[in-house]
Amino acid sequence: MSTSTIEKTVHKGNASGGGLARRQNFLTGLVGGIIFAWLFWWIARLVGDQSSRSFSDLTATSVTLGWLFGFWLGIGALNGPFRWLIGRDQTREDQLYYAGENLGVSRYWKFTTDHKVVGVQYIVMTMVLLGAGGILAMAIRTNLITPGNHFVNQQVYNSFISMHGMLMILGMIVAVAGPWANFVVPIMVGARDMAFPRLNALSLWTLVAAAALLLTTLAVGGLPVGWVILAPITNQAGVGMDFFAMAIVVFTVSTTVAGVNTLATVVKMRTKGMTFTRLPIFVWGSIIAAALGLYAFPYFLLAEVLQLMDRNFQTSFYVASGGGTGWLQANLFWMMGHPEVYVILLPAVGAIFEIAAVMSRKPVFSYKTAVGGMVALAGLSILVWAHHMFTTGWAPTLGGPFMLTTELISIPTGIFFLVLIATMWRGNVWFRLPTLWVYGFIFDFVIGGVTGIYLSDIPIDNQFHGTMFVTAHFHYVFAGSVLFGAVAALAFWYPKVTGRFLNETMGRISFGLTFIGIQVTFISMFLSGLKGMPRRYSSYSMLFEHTNFITTIGGYTIMAGMLVLLAAVITSWKHGEASGPNPWHANSLEWMVPTPVPLENFDVLPVITEDPYNFAEKVDH
Amino acid sequence: MSLDDTISTHSEGHDHGHHEAPEVVDSRERFGVWLFIAGDMVTLGAIWFTYLYMRGTNTDGHWMSMLGYQGHSYAWYENALNSSAGLPAATTIHVGPMSAGLIWLVALVVAVSAGIIWWAEKLLRESKNAKAFSNIALLGTVVVLLAVILSIVQLRHIPSIFVANNDSQVMAYTGYSSAMMMIIGVSMVHFIILAFLGLGLAIRSARGAITGEKWFQARLVRIFWVWVAISTLVTTLLTVMVNKL
């Protein structure tokens, strides 16, 4: 369609499609969620047994279920299933309405199926989750600036550390895969949308519903249990725990649906000639992570369902006096928890490879080795979960085998460094914003990786487990590496989303602050750990005074860097330097379509004859 | 490489509505169903792990027995507390395995419903009779609803133990009872999904959205239905054969 027709019909949508969805948006979802939450609360109080010790838990769980159902109903997530049930399928006009045709900005507030809209919504969700987690991080660090500081009281502090952990983990899970597996992967493989557009919108809005439950946790008693939600201390928490557990149940639904969608899109919707060896490497990172997520998250789902049953129905899964054990929770949690690390890491690694190749004007070095490394890492990651449990006392005889599988992870991780450096080696490296964050990723990931070797060794883990050393290690992996990968991806694909560059100056300032902040924060945190400071302490011995002060200063620096980045993202959206459709002169398909990308991406589906890493012919033009 | 080299004319893409062949859509949706089944398999594996882990650990010998009282009447507890005699001495209560007959019956009912749906799909593809298909799909739905009812009966028969102290009363389930509640509950959620899908098949075929030519969705539902029946059967084998210590 031409630009003029868009202008004429903006905010109206097409004439006939949509049905009920014409009146549904985020606001009706919110209203529906609140009404049903209240309704379920009222029913639970009416029929519930007030004398039961789980009365408050049953009420809280009902509220969460009511919220989810009402939100889904209000925003229009249930329109499709209902119309399927009664045999009145959506017409082409309906589908176009749901895809947001001619809806203008309002489509970002609706149950919109267009993968590009969902991608942008995921960018916002990522910033909300990481922003909330970041604010809590600042509160934690402020509390720890001196040994006996009580910036927040102890109970609130304990809630903050758990919520910081969970918000950041969930934010990291969606940080790269959410925005970019949605926005660019379908275009990269030559598809007009994701395989299941309605499920795509469902996964996004279900994540919103989960995030709302998670943040509400803080208002209903908090989550003073630590982010690994180890049973049985979870049984001492108030109804915040029910909200949290349901948030996780809802979140796993969201990620499972999203993972199925990504996999089906890549496996079933590649355009002609797009063989698996011609896929941009980011697509590989995305689908391996999606497959791994499909494996990992059911464990988390079950772990939290059992938690809810223990609290609501008096079962004994995690209660020793009833025949259960906290080790069951620990096993289920880490069977999810370790693969989940790679669900987070692999899309970032894929994006880093992609950016490194384009920016150094060279193909990805040894493409098949790179893909093999990612597959090997995903495969190994499901066999290493008990290294998180070396010191729990569970199955000491399995220590050796789990040490073996864990240390084997060094080999595929090493492959990543080889591929990355050999890709950029002797290239013509274009020093733009994404490139800086790639170098930052390399620097931090070396430290994150090397310190992991110590922790995989049981005699050392007996000393380091449960100390700040572990905290610093995984922050180098997440904040140091994955976050840098996510920002590199943001800087790289931002022009495709907005048609404008992310402000280079502000981006560089942000990089400088964040990079220095990460080193200051987490190297001093390593020292706290070496000195023997345990994790999750709200006050600590004078021994750890200096290192903690430095950590807090470093933490503020990271926050400053992130705020500059946020400012850059917001100001460049409307006022950034225009970029054109292919600012990096890359060859993969997302750069071949116009910016802004038309509703169905391609007017004519392309035929692919080679992989996107042949930069040579470009020079001749 | 220039844009023209990468993007050449592609005949299938040329119709302006960007319409896709039903076979293409079906192949994609079938793949999606298999992916969801894969996720469900992991869930089933996690459930098996939980069941076997609890049985193997048997903390304090509470897999099937617990110190306490049978039943959990609040009035009884209040009376006992207020009487001069106080609470009677707690005894070890053995809950014993749940009725294997009932567990097998649920699995059988679901297997029969899966058979009905499979037969209906076969009939639709061969005889193209959407009317008959609608009726048979409705029958399958009714049968799976029977499984839902039987599951509720099972849930009501899970024995709880009443553990009382001088200042509190606590109802609790042993490890085995907890695990059974989980398995029956998760199965029931699956049966309810099947009932929704079966009802959809019946209504849609009655209204012409599923016909002898457009039968792909019947197969999608059948694939998932058969998977649920199989997973119910294997879980039944586990809980019936591996429960005592």
Add this chain to the structure above:
Amino acid sequence: MSQSENKKSLVGFYWTWGILTVVGVVIGLWAPGRFMPASMSGNMHLSILTIQVFTVCAAPVAAGIYAATLHNIRHDRWRGEGVPPAAEAVRGNTTLVSAWLIASSVLTVFLLVWGLGALAVDNSSTGKNPLVVDVTGQQWLWTFHYAGTDVNTTQLVLPENREVQFRITSDDVTHGFWIAQMAVQVDANAGVFTEIHTTPDKLGTFDIRCTQFCGLNHSSMVTTGEVVSPQNFQKWLTSQPATI
């Protein structure tokens, strides 16, 4: 072009690699002694030694990656105007990939063999007349019972050079029992006993810190213990009031 000749010279890269390796090794050998608590048991000696060995192994790898990255930033950076031209396409190098895989595998196998050996030593017990201490964690306190006696105390006193076996459980939620100077750590779980053992080999005080989040006053669940001579230990033990 001078830039392309610069690209081929690797002298700077080797120098950087060498210097960074030396720096890494020196830091790795120095830092544990400087920052970690003073060792009071064989387990702690072993942990520190293992940290040093692993650092020596990891230093050349990390230094190599950093040196290569620095070399790349310095020599491969595009300094011209506009879009950089394509660089020579290198799609693979079987020799390099194989060498890298073999080298990283050899290193991993070494770490593994060392680790499994260290684990065996770490777990080995002298089996000679160990002192058995029952440790009970509760919110937010450790209680110690000396097996074979009626002594229950909140202060842990251990004799020098005698193996101690800790049998650990919890009265409520999960706690983490860790002696920061002895590199022994295990969780205290309700309903089960977990065991660790160590042999204190130095007189002095040590720190016990809870390493598993256990609720409101988790950060207060810290206490100190003391290693004393065997004679003083007997004196101390007999002077304790018997409690049940």
